[in-house]
Amino acid sequence: MTTTAEAPAKKRSLPWFLEFYNSNVGRKWVMAISGIVGLGFVFFHMFGNLHLYEEPARFDEYAEGLRDFGEPIFSRTLILWIARFGLLAAFAVHVHAGFTLWWKNRKAKPVGYERQQFVEATFASRYMLITGVIVLAFIVYHLAHLTWGLEFLNPSFTRGEARENLIEGLESPITAGWYVVANLALGLHILHGAWSLFQSLGVTHPRFNRWRRNFAVGLTAVIVAGNVSFPIAISTGLVGS
């Protein structure tokens, strides 16, 4: 009886990008890139909303400007929708990578210590998942509140009246308070994330490394200061209709 040597099992390889995403280092790289997309969005979202402090008509002009961006070459709202789907994709990937890595890490450290003193870790760096979940919940709420204008969240919502909707939506101190809390969570998330992304992407240079921290701190300060100012200005009546 003859036996034939078994052919070596051919390792079925995934498309290269999925294989890359399956590694933790690759997944962190994807988190960094999608995080940069998110950082760009929150920065320009805050920057655009500064039109709130100009004469009332300017804010609605800005909102309309987002819809007809790229006209007449692109039809109305086309660029806006492309941006929305791009953001949604980056966001979905970021959340998926974040949760799956967290789950893997939990399994890699199943038993903790009776006593552990953290020396270098910060609140922001240790609780990225928690601040991230708060931001996630806030984004869903924020869309329902001021983009979709769901009846039970925002009864006075009128489609197209961006400034009115914003001001009426944030008049209640409770809603304004939730906006402030969520933006502080966003700030903690950015404080670590905007530094951590350089490490994940492998961007390191002795001459620039201290600017990586400074960049994260500066960006956090600008974004949080701008975003927190809106609900405070509106709920205290500094900006009104």
Added chain:
Amino acid sequence: MNLTLKVWRQDGPAAAGRFVMYDATDISPDMSFLEMLDAVNEQLISEGQLPIEFDHDCREGICGTCSLMIDGIPHGPQLSTATCQLHMRKFADGDTITIEPWRAAGFPIVRDLVVDRSAFDRIIEAGGFISVATGSAPDANLMPVPQAAAEAAMDAAACIGCGACVAACPNGAAQLFTAAKVSHLNLLPQGQPERLMRTVNMVDTMEEYFGSCTNIGECTTACPKDISLDFIALMNRDYVRGKVKQRRLTGQRA
């Protein structure tokens, strides 16, 4: 000086462990931490009890065998040294010291404070070889190495593989160890031909045992050799390059 020790005792890999309190009496402040444990063990043996198992070898901070979580910090409260270089004068008379084994899924407990760190050996094995001519020693400076690269490679090569980075990491990640081992070859000309393959293979092997890096930086403060977090960034960069590079162009197997 007299101390109280709160020590993790575990009879075997599958056994349930527990903390046991021991009195360490008449301890000289000039003893190293391991000598203090030796004194406690002598006492336990004379009482007919099983001694506390802990790893140790050179006792001069170069072998990377000692591995204790002391009061919540790997290798104890004195930073940049291994447990064997920690002396009892760093503690005060009457202190209670909590001593735990390294905790990570990649480091299963063998007994008491001893963990199995052979996952590190698997990572090193995955690194393979470097293409250098063997035989008689080459002439000095035959292969020019930039001084900065030589220094950085030496910084990475200082890693003694103790596992304090994994022990400190809340994610049980071994990024700092692997980054050091990858970098000390990747920074030198001798390490270039297999550079990207080595990085990919070592990282992939690392990920079979350990968690992922969230750039918290706890590893680098726990490290007795002060390995820099920068090496992790360098490793990440080479890993991504290793995944996307068309290796046939560099004469390597695809």
